[in-house]
Amino acid sequence: MSEKIPGEDQLPTPGQVLPLAPEPQSAQGVEPGQASGTKPADEVPPPPAANRVMREILSSNWLMTLLAIVLALVVASILIVVTDENVQKAAGYFFARPADTFQAIGRSIGGAYYSLFQGAVYNFARPGFVNGIKPLTETLAFAAPLIAAGLGVAVAFRVGLFNIGGRGQILIAAAVAGWISWSFPLPPFIHMLVAVVGALIGGAVWGGLVGFIKARTGAHEVILTIMLNYVALYLIQFLLKTPGALQAPGTSNPKTPPTDPSAVMPTLSDLLTLLNGGTQVGSFRLNVGFILVILATMFVAWLLNRSSTGFRFRAVGENPHAARVAGIDVKWVFVLAMIISGALVGLAGSIQVLGTNTSGFGDGIDAGIGFDAITVALLGRSRPWGVFFSGILFGALKAGGYSIQAGEGIPIDIVVVVQSVIVLFIAAPPLVRAVFRLPAPGSKPKARRPRLTAEVTR
Amino acid sequence: MSAETAAPVVPAAHAPIVLEKAIVRSPKAPVILGVFALLALLAAFAFPRTGTTRFGLSTSRDSIQLDPIPVSTQPVVAVIAVLLALLAILAAVIVARGRTGKLPLWLTIVFAVLFVVAFLTWAVADGLLPFTGLLVGALGVSTPLIFGALGGVLSERVGVVNVAIEGQLLFGAFSAALVGVATGSAAAALIAAAVAGMLVSFVLAAFSIKYLVDQVIVGVVLNVLVTGLTTFLAGVIDVDKIPASARFATVPIPLLSEIPVVGPLLFRHSLIVYFMYIAVFAVWFGLNKTRWGLRLRAVGEHPKAADTVGINVGRTRFWNVSLAGAIAGIGGAYLALDAIGLFSKEMTNGAGFIALAAVIFGRWDPVRAVLAALLFGFATSLQNSLSAAGVTAVPKEFLLMLPYLITVLAVAGLVGQVRGPAAAGKPYIKS
Numbered sequence: 064m065s066e067k068i069p070g071e072d073q074l075p076t077p078g079q080v081l082p083l084a085p086e087p088q089s090a091q092g093v094e095p096g097q098a099s100g101t102k103p104a105d106e107v108p109p110p111p112a113a114n115r116v117m118r119e120i121l122s123s124n125w126l127m128t129l130l131a132i133v134l135a136l137v138v139a140s141i142l143i144v145v146t147d148e149n150v151q152k153a154a155g156y157f158f159a160r161p162a163d164t165f166q167a168i169g170r171s172i173g174g175a176y177y178s179l180f181q182g183a184v185y186n187f188a189r190p191g192f193v194n195g196i197k198p199l200t201e202t203l204a205f206a207a208p209l210i211a212a213g214l215g216v217a218v219a220f221r222v223g224l225f226n227i228g229g230r231g232q233i234l235i236a237a238a239v240a241g242w243i244s245w246s247f248p249l250p251p252f253i254h255m256l257v258a259v260v261g262a263l264i265g266g267a268v269w270g271g272l273v274g275f276i277k278a279r280t281g282a283h284e285v286i287l288t289i290m291l292n293y294v295a296l297y298l299i300q301f302l303l304k305t306p307g308a309l310q311a312p313g314t315s316n317p318k319t320p321p322t323d324p325s326a327v328m329p330t331l332s333d334l335l336t337l338l339n340g341g342t343q344v345g346s347f348r349l350n351v352g353f354i355l356v357i358l359a360t361m362f363v364a365w366l367l368n369r370s371s372t373g374f375r376f377r378a379v380g381e382n383p384h385a386a387r388v389a390g391i392d393v394k395w396v397f398v399l400a401m402i403i404s405g406a407l408v409g410l411a412g413s414i415q416v417l418g419t420n421t422s423g424f425g426d427g428i429d430a431g432i433g434f435d436a437i438t439v440a441l442l443g444r445s446r447p448w449g450v451f452f453s454g455i456l457f458g459a460l461k462a463g464g465y466s467i468q469a470g471e472g473i474p475i476d477i478v479v480v481v482q483s484v485i486v487l488f489i490a491a492p493p494l495v496r497a498v499f500r501l502p503a504p505g506s507k508p509k510a511r512r513p514r515l516t517a518e519v520t521r
Numbered sequence: 522m523s524a525e526t527a528a529p530v531v532p533a534a535h536a537p538i539v540l541e542k543a544i545v546r547s548p549k550a551p552v553i554l555g556v557f558a559l560l561a562l563l564a565a566f567a568f569p570r571t572g573t574t575r576f577g578l579s580t581s582r583d584s585i586q587l588d589p590i591p592v593s594t595q596p597v598v599a600v601i602a603v604l605l606a607l608l609a610i611l612a613a614v615i616v617a618r619g620r621t622g623k624l625p626l627w628l629t630i631v632f633a634v635l636f637v638v639a640f641l642t643w644a645v646a647d648g649l650l651p652f653t654g655l656l657v658g659a660l661g662v663s664t665p666l667i668f669g670a671l672g673g674v675l676s677e678r679v680g681v682v683n684v685a686i687e688g689q690l691l692f693g694a695f696s697a698a699l700v701g702v703a704t705g706s707a708a709a710a711l712i713a714a715a716v717a718g719m720l721v722s723f724v725l726a727a728f729s730i731k732y733l734v735d736q737v738i739v740g741v742v743l744n745v746l747v748t749g750l751t752t753f754l755a756g757v758i759d760v761d762k763i764p765a766s767a768r769f770a771t772v773p774i775p776l777l778s779e780i781p782v783v784g785p786l787l788f789r790h791s792l793i794v795y796f797m798y799i800a801v802f803a804v805w806f807g808l809n810k811t812r813w814g815l816r817l818r819a820v821g822e823h824p825k826a827a828d829t830v831g832i833n834v835g836r837t838r839f840w841n842v843s844l845a846g847a848i849a850g851i852g853g854a855y856l857a858l859d860a861i862g863l864f865s866k867e868m869t870n871g872a873g874f875i876a877l878a879a880v881i882f883g884r885w886d887p888v889r890a891v892l893a894a895l896l897f898g899f900a901t902s903l904q905n906s907l908s909a910a911g912v913t914a915v916p917k918e919f920l921l922m923l924p925y926l927i928t929v930l931a932v933a934g935l936v937g938q939v940r941g942p943a944a945a946g947k948p949y950i951k952s
Binding site: 142146225227276279280282283285286287289290291293294297298300301305434437438441473474476477478479480482483484486487490491493494 | 737
């Protein structure tokens, strides 16, 4: 079943034990450099398929992103319309009064998107600016952990690694942050910082473990992260029902004690109230976590684009074989990238525990952010500020999703559908081009063939 | 598994080609067995538990009732622990001196069975363990895993990494429930599940074969998409109450089902489980003994060579991935129609990933993958039985964690050598 075919591997590395491992394939055509027979091309095999796919994802343009979002919203609209009872009722007598059906469709879609806007940007139904703008702050509050985890996945992506282990890393980080919050009495602001650092370390350890195993044994990180997600889940479940570990004392529920108030991230309302001289201003949930996320974005932008470490990361992401020939310690880059990736995902975990959910958590504290982060990173094309804005978009979808669910009775999971459809379309630019009949980049514009016959000159 | 390489010399016209066989002797397997033997010895002598363990052999529906077998805990555990130690030594000798330098599969299986018996005897000291019930439960938990693993094996052997097993199971379960509620027909529900699994595969195949998108990305996103879609649809469509007519009834096979232990274990199930027996055999036979299987494997190992001899790589991949999806979808139908009897959101709960783990742990071989799925199902069923028997010696979370932990160890090269089909995960671009 796995007899080695001679000449199949041009350059076997220890990292090639699994089928998923990026490996050059002889049937994949010749790189331009190789065709001309230049010296380096002979020594350095073409980058593995996964890295080339990554480049394709990175290089497609904003138009594709926009079109992918439009297509996803169309798909969501169809789903909403098809499952809307009023539309179904009106469609029952479509041939008698077709206008009714179209009216119902319009009302259904219009209602949904108005609800989305009301839940994610500005609510005109509420009095005053402070109340009206609350949805926007909700969007940012939802976006903060998404951006943090998305940055983590993006850093790994840039090295050519898929970090699907967000769930496990968030769980471990959340457990550490929570444990620090209720175990050590510290002064307010420092307590929060210590808890955040603890979460970063927790995520870094869980992520770095993957990088370490991959570097040492060549195991594929996708399998490792998927499996470690469940290991972390059951580990947390065990700790949650073990008295003295994470379980709140005196209860039998698998739930932790509430986060210690001195470690809780101050919210925007807290800050505004302070500025306002003690009068309560609004009830914003948006918290300091968002500032941490902005700092993290700036850090990742510096790391990837300005630092020598980032240069090595990108070199390995472009072509690990070439990077190794150039003297880069590829294995160490894998480990370091997974450590940083895990730490960033861990930041999301700390925001969850210290900001979003401070009343004690169970094993669902990750709230699907680990998987959402993949879609955020892909939509943001793994660029720091791209991830930042795609995180805000998905945060808006999430905030609006709750409002749609409450207002229109459409399950919030429609948001998940939109997200994954966006990513599917983004991953396949040719498909989007086919839908909108766009020309492929690099292809010659189709000029009309002249009807003239060529003059015979020879 | 062994690395066979053709002799470098060009053979003469009619001289037989001599294959040079590299023998890899790895001490890992005996060391692992040694660690487990040591654990057993520790349990037997450092933490001895006294009393009598009773193994219940008959279920309440058996016509021949057998009394539970009483077993004196301490001596039995001690004897088995010593046996395990001897087996580990034997394994070391085989690996060091044997002709192939590899551990025979039977030794691993015997070792595992003995270890489990010792563990059960030790854990359920002074209690009654419904042994047959444990095994029946294990088969029930394993059934969707086996379907998923078969789908995974087929898909990966043809060269498409299938991370979307979870999605195929879940969509299969949802469609089975949906059609079951709508039509009340079990057959229609089963077909709907197969079609649903196939639909997920269509997307996976189209994106990875036609649009050359990374297969892992597509698989992961498909899982998310199916989770969102089924949860959304389950929120707006009522798929809770599957009528009894749409559920598969238990069909005991006459006579065979009355054999103690074996009867209830193998021959007292619904049609889906019997279908699973056929599917396991069919996939094994098809992969290894038919032209279809040869072509499938060729495409997965060396698509260019397959293309050269006139096999359409893209089409072979597309239809076999679709078939894989259909098989996994039937596993989903089992979940919705047989095991649980309703659709609930995210009801697969990681089963697809355990199936993926079984594929890897079973080294992309259908029979080994099925054995791995049975092992993982057994771990889950063991957890259920132990909690039912009131045993708290081992926290259930660690038993649930076991399949995933084993897989991490397996891919890290600690348990056997793991190497999949050579071309899996790589799109084939005809040049």
